[in-house]
Amino acid sequence: MKRSFYQALFFTTRFYVALGSIAIFFVVTYFFPALYIVAQAGIAVLVFLLLLDLFLLFAAGKQPFTAGRTMAGRFSNGDDNDILLKLVNNYRFPVSVKVLEELPMQFQMRDFVLKEALKPGEKKELHYSLRPVERGEYAFGNTNTFVRSPLGLCQRRVTADNSATVKVYPSFFQLRNYELYSFNGKLQELGVHRKRMIGQSMEFDHIKEYVRGDDVRRLNWKATARRGNFMVNNYVEERSQQVYCVIDKGRAMKMPFEGLTLLDYAINATLVFSNIALQKGDKTGLVTLAAQQVDILPSTSKKTQMNVILEKLYAQETQWEESDYEKLSVTIRSVFSQRSLLILFTNFESMTALQRQLPYLRRLSKYHLLLVVFFENTELKKITKEEAHTMEDIYRQVIAQKFSYEKKQMVMELSKYGILSLLTPPQQLTLNVVNKYLELKARSLI
Incomplete structure (x- = not known):
């Protein structure tokens, strides 16, 4: 349990900025001792907010946030292939999400990130496309979502085990x-x-009445004599x-x-x-x-x-x-x-x-x-x-x-x-x- 907790916990830039600012403030109190109490209050507030943030993110159960990937069973080479991500927020508060997809190594896209904000209980669909340029098998990894609360001091990683292999066929x-x-x-x-039509096929189809634009070389004189109207032969390819x-x-x-x-x-x-x-x-x-x-x-x-x-x-x-x-x-x-x-x-x-x-x-x-x-x-x-x-x-x-x-x-x-x-x-x-x-x-x- 502890191991999974530490693997899912990531501190944000906001936390490190706040911690660094307090550290600098402690240095300043060396020259102004009267501010030492303010620095202590600042570190206490930061610890309190961090514990509150951890409680909000990790006390909601195993599946407070879910992510799923939907895509075709095969891709078309040289074309844009659509992929759908379905996000569901089961938290009781709004969250901001950063999605990191483990894309196949053929794309060489190591900085692929999608960002989205979801309200409490909201469901959202994200679309993106990939253009393969080689035929063969493409291995997709897991979908990693990093969820943060409005406090934004830490984030929880939720990994969807949806790895799959897709074959890329000709277009x-x-x-x-x-x-x-x-x-x-x-x-x-x-x-x-x-x-x-420049030439003429030799495969006969039917006889029809002549209309303007028909090739006069196709006139059927026997049918013309019987009907009293110009009749032409029709050929097919x-x-x-x-x-x-x-x-x-x-x-x-x-x-x-x-x-x-x-x-x-x-x-x-x-x-x-x-x-x-x-x-x-x-x-x-x-x-x-x-x-x-x-x-x-x-x-x-x-x-x-x-x-x-x-x-x-x-x-x-x-x-x-x-x-x-x-x-x-x-x-x-x-x-x-x-x-x-x-x-x-x-x-x-x-x-x-x-x-x-x-x-x-x-x-x-x-x-x-x-x-x-x-x-x-x-x-x-x-x-x-x-x-x-x-x-x-x-x-x-x-x-x-x-x-x-x-x-x-x-x-x-x-x-x-x-x-x-x-x-x-x-x-x-x-x-x-x-x-x-x-x-x-x-x-x-x-």
Whole structure:
């Protein structure tokens, strides 16, 4: 009992200030002995108030104050995840509370403090959010609350044993947002644009009367002759096409932007894109590449595929070795018998790096529709827009412009061999990949 009492007792700054002031006053009484009685009265009052404060805080029972934490069973990577704290004051007097959360070590937040004041018998809810930037398990510790009475000379620590482990998955918040906007027909508010139909699908749907704006090349002359009105054929997008997201897990994907690595950006985009492809009726699959290891999740249009993809993406980690694209091309050639859309998430920081892998990319594009997605270095772009004041700034800008121009050269180099490419900032990856996919569907390339 005594041990728990001492572990829960903490003196406040107010107490130490008062004690220090009285000590100084005792020193002053050495020169003015008449004030010694006043100093003694001051120390007596302080002791009395301290004992009264201890009585108020510790004589109320074991649970005069409670705190509980409520949060989701899993977190979304790269997004703000809400956490709720419920505080209940069972004291008969108002208290001020300082809450110290034992947050997971991945956040490196050692000064996280919440302060609140509660009236007698009052219940309050505190909200805060955390943004993880790494996938994996996050261990939350206890919730420590330091309660003080209106006297404020000491405080009582109340510890809620609510430790828990939360798994951080790829950004399913983005997935929900896209699903919600898609359901309400508001994807354009997110930046997803419908593409005008340039080509024509060969999958017939039905015949309808001609209205202004219909393609006259679709006129059905036999139906027109029977009905006496212009009739046109209607086609639908081809479905059940195989679509694979190929994620490079080599060292080039370890580069961070705004806390997230390129691999995490690719994983978040893959999750959203796979869901949209399934909604379009296509079969989605996953290929991961690391060093000489190629893992393939076969494509399917089943509703359970999204859960399988989510669990598969959760465990992916970058490697320090360079990925083996020759192994990738050989494996895909031997496993995939049907022409598929391959969306390759990778990164090339120099033309030399692209040239090393170009023969294998050309081999893949010979049998499949290949879209190479690589990243624009936004930090270099910021340097190119800065105003140069010194010779060193000029050198830095010239080097940054050289690397930025080299990225555009890579796009032209890939297009020279008929390989589709997408150069995008990491923050806009999901949006640009979805728009590119809709464009390919509109052009009937898949």
